[in-house]
Structures are given as C-alpha cells and as structure tokens.
C-alpha cells in the first residue's frame with residue numbers, strides 16, 4: 001500500500017491589512033484587549049472582487065512550484081472552506097479549470113469549518129493509500145470577512161482571509177503517519193452561522209448569515225478537547241510528550257495554542273504561530289502556518305509535525321506527519 005508525503009507547500013494572503021487600531025473605529029474594542037485575549041495584532045482582508053478560488057489558486061500555484069509539478073500532474077483536488085465561491089459547483093471544480101488540470105480528475109470541497117484542512121488532508125491521504133490518487137492538492141481557503149458581522153466585537157476582531165495549500169504525493173516512505181478526526185453536533189448553538197441556504201435564501205444577507213459565537217464557552221471546550229486529542233495522537237503512535245519537533249496548530253487564539261503546546265511538552269519556540277499577523281483564517285490557518293515555517297527554514301525534512309484543529313461543528317482533528 002502507498003503512503004503519502006508532503007511534496008510542497010504554498011500560501012497566499014490578500015494585500016490589504018486591517019490592524020487592531022482600525023477595528024477600534026468600528027467596534028468598542030482596543031488593541032490591548034485583542035492582543036491580550038487572542039494574540040492577534042492584524043489580519044488580511046480580501047479585496048471586494050477577490051473570491052475563495054482566487055485565494056486558493058494563488059496558494060496552489062506556489063505549492064505546485066515548490067513541489068516542482070505542473071497542475072496536469074495532479075489527479076485529486078480537495079478544498080476545505082466554509083466560504084466557497086458558489087453553492088455549486090465546488091471551489092475545487094472551479095480550480096480544475098483555473099489551474100488547467102485535466103478533465104476527469106477527482107475534485108470536491110470539504111466543510112468542517114476550522115478543522116477543514118485536517119479533514120481534507122485525512123481524505124487525500126486515504127485516497128493515496130488505497131491507490132485512488134497519486135498526487136493531491138489539499139487546500140484550505142477562506143474569505144471569512146464576508147460572513148462576519150462587523151458590529152459584533154466578539155467575532156469580527158478574530159478572523160482574517162487567506163489560503164494555504166499542500167501537494168501530497170504517493171511515497172514509499174511514510175510522511176502522513178496518522179490522522180484522527182472527530183465531530184459532535186450537540187453544541188451547535190455555541191458556534192455557528194445561524195441561517196443557511198435551505199432555511200431561506202433571502203435571510204442570508206442579514207445578521208443571521210454571519211458568524212455567531214459564545215467565545216468563552218467555545219474556548220473551554222477547545223482547550224479540553226485538544227488536550228485529549230494530543231493524548232490520542234501520541235498514544236496511537238507510541239510517542240511521549242516532547243517527542244514531536246513542531247506543533248502546527250489551527251490559529252484561533254494564542255492562549256489555546258500555548259495550552260496545547262504545553263500539553264505536548266513543547267516550548268512556545270517549537271510552536272508555529274501566525275495568529276498575530278493573520279488572525280484566525282479558519283481552514284486556511286494550518287497550511288499557511290506550515291508554509292511559513294517551511295519557507296523560513298524552521299521546519300526541515302525529517303522533522304516530526306503535529307497538526308491540530310478545533311472548530312465549528314464541533315469538529316476536531318489532528319495529523320502526525322514526518323515532513
């Protein structure tokens with residue numbers, strides 16, 4: 001049976017930067033509060049005409065270039081997103097055309113909110129292991145700014161736009177060592193976009209079509225759940241605390257991330273953190289962080305990485321990867 005390994009990474013952030021100071025003029029907040037409670041200093045915001053597939057395409061081209069591959073050598077494309085271009089076709093299908101991939105490839109989107117990238121990675125790894133694909137583009141791309149209520153200080157200060165991508169390819173040497181996915185829909189009221197397409201399209205424009213979160217309650221569940229996920233991942237691989245080289249977490253809140261690093265027995269210097277510059281880019285945050293740490297040379301071939309995420313659903317998941 002094949003295994004899969006990461007052959008390339010890429011990221012894209014929109015040009016426009018929105019600082020905490022700018023948010024002070026929109027809602028009753030302060031730079032100090034946002035930095036202290038979340039670790040966020042700024043976020044990138046897509047231009048009005050930029051869509052999810054624009055961001056995803058830019059990140060994908062960089063990942064392909066790093067892998068030394070052309071789009072016509074990819075036979076599977078999965079986009080993790082909660083903010084797609086269309087109801088249908090999927091953003092992945094749009095990218096088949098835009099990237100110039102051959103007709104007949106496998107392409108679909110995955111919806112698992114902030115855990116979407118880990119979900120997509122798990123699915124792509126399974127396709128490759130079972131021979132259903134040999135090279136996959138796995139993308140997390142979000143234009144979360146479009147589903148934020150810019151009058152709700154409890155959510156609008158947290159999120160940003162961006163896209164990250166990896167190329168996963170069949171390999172004799174294992175890269176993806178294990179993946180662990182979970183979900184539980186029982187606490188939907190704590191974090192959701194209340195209104196959806198089938199509930200009445202016309203209401204999507206108002207605040208019901210925007211992110212709603214009881215942040216403090218989500219925070220407590222996230223820390224507890226990610227702690228158990230770390231235990232599960234280490235145990236499944238016969239590892240001890242401190243054995244992993246890098247934590248590449250979903251970038252929701254520096255305090256959640258640091259608690260997970262502590263649980264893993266890692267100092268903050270071994271955690272890849274982009275939350276200060278990117279905010280929470282939902283499904284894009286892990287591949288963006290991975291790309292940054294690969295690009296600046298922190299993550300080296302052979303390093304052992306733990307990727308983890310917690311998000312709306314609730315969904316949560318991890319991937320242990322030998323880079």
Ligand code: ACO
Nearest residue numbers: 029033037113114153154157215216218219252253311312
């Ligand atoms: N500026 C100033 N004050 C604020 C702001 C703000 N932007 N937002 C909230 N406050 C106030 C609150 O109203 C509250 O005031 P009160 O005490 O007078 O009632 C006070 O600050 C404390 O609010 P808390 O919600 O208790 O603050 P907390 O320390 O929990 O931080 C935060 C809030 C940052 C949202 C945190 O709870 C968090 O990060 N939660 C988890 C988010 C997460 O991981 N989500 C999952 C992924 S996202 C996805 O899947 C789409």
